[in-house]
Amino acid sequence: MLELLRSLKRIIERKVVNIQTIRSALVVGDTTIPVKSAKRFEPCSQIVIYRDGEDEGEIHTIDSIVDYHTITVTEPVLENYSISTTRVQNLINGNNWVRGIYIGDPPVIPRYPAITIYGSSRSSEWLTLESTSEKYDVAISVYIESAFYDKGFEYVLNLTKMIERSLYFNLYPLTNPFFTTLLTNDVTDTDTVIRVEDDTINQNIAWFFIENDKYTRHAKPACYLGNGVIELVAPIGVPFSAGDEVIYPGRHFYDCRPQSTEYGSVVKNSLLWGSRISYFATEESLRPNKFYEPINRQ
Helix, strand or coil: CHHHHHHHHHHHHHHHHCCEEECCCECCCCCEEEECCCCCCCCCCEEEEEECCCCCEEEEEEEEEEECCEEEECCCCCCCECCCCEEEEECECCCECCCEEEEECCCCCCCCCEEEEEEEEEEEEEEECCEEEEEEEEEEEEEEECCCHHHHHHHHHHHHHHHHHHHHHCCCCCCCCEEEEEECCCECCCCCEEEECCCCCCCCCCCEEEECCCCEEEECEEEEEECCEEEECCCCCCCECCCCEEEEECCEEEEEEEEEEEEEEEECCCEEEEEEEEEEEEEEEECCCCCCCCCCCC
């Protein structure tokens, strides 16, 4: 359960809240911001630059997207920012940004708006003679202080919709354990043969992902030819370059989605507007029983 909750938190951080680290320090007067990924920033939208753990930050308007790792802002930054603690994040509905994403459902949350991800239950049933279907139920909640009545509820609605959309676009939550290696050759969209750097982890894998800054594609091997060469069942469909990542999942989730959403008010340390998304994930778990334990002997 814990690794699933961590995976959902990463999805929300990256695809909804869009929390980005910076690739080099910022100094007073900079208007160019090097970020880990500029994919989910847009010109004319607003961002906040802040230090991890602080309540305040600088709000800026994006002037342009230079490339996949660089954005520019219309006004220079007002302070110096280090690589280790600085975060860049999208604003949602005016000057609000998500102040915390928590695993679990703490009774007191220090800063709002906030998102909590709580594992509520797990159930199991036999799927085949040697595998079970494990169903995980998760509650994802959005909270904002009710003092901002109209704007606050609008914020809850919009943020909830963004979370639901991100979960539908990430039907396979990548959870530990998983293994990665790199492509060692460029791949065109019609290629059916690839070469990977590490040949020791792929022999028993039935499928994997290939991804870069633009794309993630599912791939199924037809056969392993040795020395890192893999023949695919079908062309990968988009071009990839040497150095792009190959991901071998260690767990098989096959039915994952938001099921329902509730809206309303809730009291934690104050009166809040909120929503709760009921999400479930289903996983096939292997239960090999070739050698049974003794049933009448110690």
